[in-house]
Amino acid sequence: LVCNDTGVSHVAVGVGTRSVVVASGSEIRRWRPLDRQMHPMLAVDMECRPCAHLSCPRAGHPCASAIDVDAVFELALHQLSVDAQRPLPALVPAGA
Numbered sequence: 001l002v003c004n005d006t007g008v009s010h011v012a013v014g015v016g017t018r019s020v021v022v023a024s025g026s027e028i029r030r031w032r033p034l035d036r037q038m039h040p041m042l043a044v045d046m047e048c049r050p051c052a053h054l055s056c057p058r059a060g061h062p063c064a065s066a067i068d069v070d071a072v073f074e075l076a077l078h079q080l081s082v083d084a085q086r087p088l089p090a091l092v093p094a095g096a
Contacts, residue, residue, distance in 0.1 A: 001019040004021070005032070005041065013033045016038075021042070022064075022072060023042065025048070025056075044062070
């Protein structure tokens with residue numbers, strides 16, 4: 001799952017789905033998922049973090065636009081390859 005730094009990232013934690021979390025202006029130390037291997041976060045260090053603005057006062061929303069798309073893609077591929085090597089859970093419980 002590739003998602004932003006909202007509740008969706010925490011849903012991924014809850015259901016055990018690997019994710020790549022893209023953060024813009026949030027307080028990442030406070031709100032990031034705790035398991036950094038299962039849920040790595042990509043963010044650009046900005047002096048204005050955490051953001052308290054309703055709309056970004058900086059042209060181009062640099063905390064989001066500076067995150068490299070190729071880095072997101074490569075990290076997502078890595079997360080998928082890790083899952084591919086892990087055995088799939090049983091779809092039907094034993095004895096059912």
